[in-house]
Amino acid sequence: VGVEVKVSVTRPPCTGHGRCYSLAPEVYGCDDEGYAVIENPEVPAGLEAQARLGAANCPEDAIVIEE
Numbered sequence: 001v002g003v004e005v006k007v008s009v010t011r012p013p014c015t016g017h018g019r020c021y022s023l024a025p026e027v028y029g030c031d032d033e034g035y036a037v038i039e040n041p042e043v044p045a046g047l048e049a050q051a052r053l054g055a056a057n058c059p060e061d062a063i064v065i066e067e
């Protein structure tokens, strides 16, 4: 399975309200303060939709998806 997209979170503007990891917990996680962290930035094809869902729902536009 090849890598489909790469994701990253920029902080700021991540404000840590957690929409990304609530919606797509297999792609996004959080640190002790609730800021998003990505343990595996290389998203496999099967999780690409989740990655995009999280990015689309980030109100701060803090998630960057690289094709």
Ligand code: SF4
Binding pocket: 009, 013, 014, 015, 016, 017, 018, 019, 020, 021, 034, 035, 036, 057, 058, 059, 060, 061, 062, 063
């Ligand atoms: S939805 Fe955006 S601002 Fe909120 S925790 Fe996730 S990356 Fe941060």
